[in-house]
Amino acid sequence: MTERGLLIVLSGPSGVGKGTVRKAIFDSEGNDFQYSISMTTRNKRVGEVEGVDYYFRSREEFEALIEAGEMLEYAEYVGNYYGTPLSYVRKTLDEGKDVFLEIEVQGAKQVKEKMPDGVFIFLTPPDLSELRSRIVGRGTDDLEVIDARMKIAREEIEMMALYDYAVVNDQVPLAVERIKKIIDTEHVRVDRVIGKYRKMLEEL
Amino acid sequence: MTERGLLIVLSGPSGVGKGTVRKAIFDSEGNDFQYSISMTTRNKRVGEVEGVDYYFRSREEFEALIEAGEMLEYAEYVGNYYGTPLSYVRKTLDEGKDVFLEIEVQGAKQVKEKMPDGVFIFLTPPDLSELRSRIVGRGTDDLEVIDARMKIAREEIEMMALYDYAVVNDQVPLAVERIKKIIDTEHVRVDRVIGKYRKMLEEL
Numbered sequence: 001m002t003e004r005g006l007l008i009v010l011s012g013p014s015g016v017g018k019g020t021v022r023k024a025i026f027d028s029e030g031n032d033f034q035y036s037i038s039m040t041t042r043n044k045r046v047g048e049v050e051g052v053d054y055y056f057r058s059r060e061e062f063e064a065l066i067e068a069g070e071m072l073e074y075a076e077y078v079g080n081y082y083g084t085p086l087s088y089v090r091k092t093l094d095e096g097k098d099v100f101l102e103i104e105v106q107g108a109k110q111v112k113e114k115m116p117d118g119v120f121i122f123l124t125p126p127d128l129s130e131l132r133s134r135i136v137g138r139g140t141d142d143l144e145v146i147d148a149r150m151k152i153a154r155e156e157i158e159m160m161a162l163y164d165y166a167v168v169n170d171q172v173p174l175a176v177e178r179i180k181k182i183i184d185t186e187h188v189r190v191d192r193v194i195g196k197y198r199k200m201l202e203e204l
Numbered sequence: 205m206t207e208r209g210l211l212i213v214l215s216g217p218s219g220v221g222k223g224t225v226r227k228a229i230f231d232s233e234g235n236d237f238q239y240s241i242s243m244t245t246r247n248k249r250v251g252e253v254e255g256v257d258y259y260f261r262s263r264e265e266f267e268a269l270i271e272a273g274e275m276l277e278y279a280e281y282v283g284n285y286y287g288t289p290l291s292y293v294r295k296t297l298d299e300g301k302d303v304f305l306e307i308e309v310q311g312a313k314q315v316k317e318k319m320p321d322g323v324f325i326f327l328t329p330p331d332l333s334e335l336r337s338r339i340v341g342r343g344t345d346d347l348e349v350i351d352a353r354m355k356i357a358r359e360e361i362e363m364m365a366l367y368d369y370a371v372v373n374d375q376v377p378l379a380v381e382r383i384k385k386i387i388d389t390e391h392v393r394v395d396r397v398i399g400k401y402r403k404m405l406e407e408l
Binding site: 154165 | 357364369389402405408
């Protein structure tokens with residue numbers, strides 16, 4: 001019997017280094033998950049390959065998928081759609097393989113609504129753990145600057161609340177190690193494995 | 205600000221090797237948690253030290269602690285009480301240190317009621333993952349034997365349902381590694397760390 005794969009969602013504030021960490025995870029030893037290829041309506045550039053870099057689709061096709069509830073998440077940037085088609089993710093999970101998504105926080109929010117049993121990992125800037133010094137600074141900044149920093153920190157923390165895990169990106173190899181431990185651990189969660197045992201007993 | 209420690213509870217069916225795995229964890233590198241010393245009403249044996257091997261107490265003192273709700277878990281074996289005093293566990297967690305309990309399933313059930321936010325790890329026999337062959341055997345056993353095995357397997361699986369994680373004890377070093385990953389991962393759970401960040405912001 002195949003155990004269902006895990007949907008792993010890596011996100012975090014822009015500039016935190018999500019892409020770098022994702023690449024390091026895929027380049028590292030002992031990982032065994034599929035990277036989900038995004039779909040877009042923008043034009044294919046020279047050297048890009050359909051189904052490798054992106055699934056290239058027309059605006060009409062993309063909007064039809066949105067209408068049908070077949071986009072796990074999507075957004076529009078500079079007049080083009082970008083998103084994750086649900087069909088591939090669902091099929092891969094059903095085959096018992098883990099799927100890894102590295103996406104923006106707005107996309108992660110949509111995924112959380114559609115697939116709440118995913119593993120949601122929030123990558124935090126290293127200085128979030130040193131909030132005080134980051135916000136108050138050297139004590140020479142005026143109140144307006146401090147207020148603006150407070151606002152950003154507050155927003156980041158409230159974003160984090162939607163996630164299961166907060167991983168500090170202080171050093172890429174350390175962040176990678178933490179994320180891999182999370183994935184291994186999620187695989188031994190009782191609520192993920194007990195169904196398999198129960199089913200085995202029923203089938204005897 | 206000190207983050208609260210984790211209460212880690214390792215349990216599982218008798219004979220699964222809980223004690224061996226616990227010892228291997230404490231002997232391994234990079235662990236940083238406290239082992240909770242049990243309390244008992246049995247007589248001190250030669251060489252045993254108060255507060256090291258056990259807290260030795262009279263029956264009256266032990267029962268007074270039970271009455272006061274000050275035992276995290278306890279049981280009676282052959283006329284003597286054995287249990288975990290709550291005060292030490294609470295104090296250690298408040299100091300930001302993790303506490304590791306290795307106890308029988310009945311005790312783990314009591315801990316789950318008193319401290320549901322603990323990390324509950326169920327150690328499973330390696331053959332639980334090969335349920336079918338374990339139960340059906342070589343096909344030469346009679347129905348009564350198979351039924352008895354079914355019953356035990358069913359009980360183990362239903363015990364497991366109370367836990368957060370199921371770790372297979374196929375090889376002790378592998379089980380140790382899995383448990384250490386679980387502990388590291390639990391430390392980066394958003395619901396455990398977000399309070400710290402929120403409090404930092406409030407205090408600014």
